[in-house]
Amino acid sequence: xxxxxxxxxxxxxxxxxxxxxxxxxxxxxxxxxxxxxxxxxxxxxxxxxxxxxxxxxxxxxxxxxxxxxxxxxxxxxxxxxxxxxxxxxxxxxxxxxxxxxxxxxxxxxxxxxxxxxxxxxxxxxxxxxxxxxxxxxxxxxxxxxxxxxxxxxxxxxxxxxxxxxxxxxxxxxxxxxxxxxxxxxxxxxxxxxxxxxxxxxxxxxxxxxxxxxxxxxxxxxxxxxxxxxxxxxxxxxxxxxxxxxxxxxxxxxxxxxxxxxxxxxxxxxxxxxxxxxxxxxxxxxxxxxxxxxxxxxxxxxxxxxxxxxxxxxxxxxxxxxxxxxxxxxxxxxxxxxxxxxxxxxxxxxxxxxxxxxxxxxxxxxxxxxxxxxxxxxxxxxxxxxxxxxxxxxxxxxxxxxxxxxxxxxxxxxxxxxxxxxxxxxxxxxxxxxxxxxxxxxxxxxxxxxxxxxxxxxxxxxxxxxxxxxxxxxxxxxxxxxxxxxxxxxxxxxxxxxxxxxxxxxxxxxx
Ligand code: BES
Ligand code: MN
Ligand code: ZN
Numbered sequence: 001x002x003x004x005x006x007x008x009x010x011x012x013x014x015x016x017x018x019x020x021x022x023x024x025x026x027x028x029x030x031x032x033x034x035x036x037x038x039x040x041x042x043x044x045x046x047x048x049x050x051x052x053x054x055x056x057x058x059x060x061x062x063x064x065x066x067x068x069x070x071x072x073x074x075x076x077x078x079x080x081x082x083x084x085x086x087x088x089x090x091x092x093x094x095x096x097x098x099x100x101x102x103x104x105x106x107x108x109x110x111x112x113x114x115x116x117x118x119x120x121x122x123x124x125x126x127x128x129x130x131x132x133x134x135x136x137x138x139x140x141x142x143x144x145x146x147x148x149x150x151x152x153x154x155x156x157x158x159x160x161x162x163x164x165x166x167x168x169x170x171x172x173x174x175x176x177x178x179x180x181x182x183x184x185x186x187x188x189x190x191x192x193x194x195x196x197x198x199x200x201x202x203x204x205x206x207x208x209x210x211x212x213x214x215x216x217x218x219x220x221x222x223x224x225x226x227x228x229x230x231x232x233x234x235x236x237x238x239x240x241x242x243x244x245x246x247x248x249x250x251x252x253x254x255x256x257x258x259x260x261x262x263x264x265x266x267x268x269x270x271x272x273x274x275x276x277x278x279x280x281x282x283x284x285x286x287x288x289x290x291x292x293x294x295x296x297x298x299x300x301x302x303x304x305x306x307x308x309x310x311x312x313x314x315x316x317x318x319x320x321x322x323x324x325x326x327x328x329x330x331x332x333x334x335x336x337x338x339x340x341x342x343x344x345x346x347x348x349x350x351x352x353x354x355x356x357x358x359x360x361x362x363x364x365x366x367x368x369x370x371x372x373x374x375x376x377x378x379x380x381x382x383x384x385x386x387x388x389x390x391x392x393x394x395x396x397x398x399x400x401x402x403x404x405x406x407x408x409x410x411x412x413x414x415x416x417x418x419x420x421x422x423x424x425x426x427x428x429x430x431x432x433x434x435x436x437x438x439x440x441x442x443x444x445x446x447x448x449x450x451x452x453x454x455x456x457x458x459x460x461x462x463x464x465x466x467x468x469x470x471x472x473x474x475x476x477x478x479x480x481x482x483x484x485x486x487x488x489x490x491x492x493x494x495x496x497x498x499x500x501x502x503x504x505x506x507x508x509x510x
Contacts, residue, residue: 006167006170017169018116019120020085025089100144118166119169138170143191202300214302218309227262247340248340250338251286252331258373274324275308275383276384277302277384283333289335297483301387304385307496327373350368350375361458389458396426403475413504423496455475459475
């Protein structure tokens with residue numbers, strides 16, 4: 001990540017950047033006295049000649065403060081920066097952290113399209129006193145700006161004529177807020193770095209990221225950020241009788257890996273959280289092969305694993321006081337003469353058997369081993385993240401991850417974290433009656449449950465393999481793999497899960 005974030009106590013007039021952005025709320029929509037004073041107060045940030053230019057734009061109706069709106073004014077030496085970006089943030093009474101992320105994303109994308117190399121963003125003053133703290137707003141602004149600028153371009157010739165936006169400065173005219181804003185911006189920057197790494201892993205093609213190299217990345221990352229990493233190779237996995245991991249990887253030239261991360265063992269006495277991430281580095285479907293159209297996006301079928309690695313990077317940097325274990329079964333699902341076939345029966349780590357009716361339902365087969373393996377940690381809670389089913393994308397699209405589990409309190413807490421970070425989750429039911437869809441005539445369970453309720457029957461399959469612990473399953477098939485850009489995530493890997501889990505883990509022992 002080559003973007004530097006700084007914070008200063010200063011004014012729009014004193015900063016010297018290629019562009020300065022200021023957020024305006026939609027005062028016309030709420031013409032009460034309160035908004036008028038707020039607007040007036042905001043206008044005091046500008047020298048009077050510049051204020052006139054802004055008022056002209058408003059009078060001409062070119063700018064109304066609506067969300068996603070932005071216009072550029074040339075400041076002609078009225079302030080030290082040549083461009084002023086007016087960014088709409090919507091109704092001032094309805095401000096949320098997400099609106100700040102989006103407004104900052106609009107500002108950053110606009111500045112970048114104008115070829116600005118540096119951008120200053122004014123932290124709006126009146127709103128900070130209300131329900132949102134200055135540190136949170138500052139963090140949200142950093143998240144929106146940095147995440148919106150992500151590009152997976154390392155395989156492309158560098159485009160030299162286009163200067164990249166490489167510095168973002170948050171300004172506050174209020175000296176009392178300086179410290180808070182600095183903390184928020186620093187935390188935001190660390191999180192974004194972890195999200196960038198997660199997106200890089202997701203977007204990397206499968207000839208770069210396969211089980212061995214995913215494990216190498218986890219090792220490097222553990223060294224850099226300070227958590228321990230243990231890698232099991234194929235022989236070790238065989239000796240542990242992880243039949244799902246072995247079975248799914250059988251068709252591939254690339255041997256499997258089982259990646260174990262551990263952070264902050266000192267905090268063990270307060271309880272252990274286990275994060276399990278699906279690490280299918282490419283999913284062809286195996287013998288039950290997928291159609292060619294959009295098969296390429298299955299290079300991102302390790303997004304759950306990537307999110308676990310990214311979460312460890314973030315919690316290690318933020319020094320979150322929780323003992324966390326990460327488990328990533330990593331395989332490549334290929335068809336070949338040695339691949340598993342429909343009808344094969346697998347024996348998993350915990351001794352249970354599954355009938356492989358469809359080799360494309362491979363994620364649950366490897367997760368079954370990992371969920372069994374998790375028991376030895378006597379976890380307080382296990383959360384698994386997996387790009388598990390197309391059915392979940394049909395149900396929820398790209399805006400919410402499917403959530404299932406056996407503990408409502410933990411799920412409610414995760415939902416709260418989802419609303420705060422806007423990595424939203426939506427609970428699907430695990431009614432008992434769904435279980436019969438995965439009954440097998442020949443094994444303990446069958447790996448597919450028929451056409452209907454596919455996200456839920458996949459969840460039920462996992463539930464058969466959990467130990468005596470609290471558990472949440474997140475189906476991130478839609479939220480991790482974006483077919484189109486969102487406000488601050490381009491098409492491709494979104495890095496979903498990192499901000500969500502960090503927020504959840506921050507509050508877990510409160
Ligand atoms: N990795 C896929 C799920 C997926 C699909 C993720 C689309 C992202 C976008 C998973 O391994 C899979 O193939 N699931 C099958 C299950 C079916 C065979 C029961 C599916 O969803 O079609
Ligand atoms: Mn599959
Ligand atoms: Zn898959």
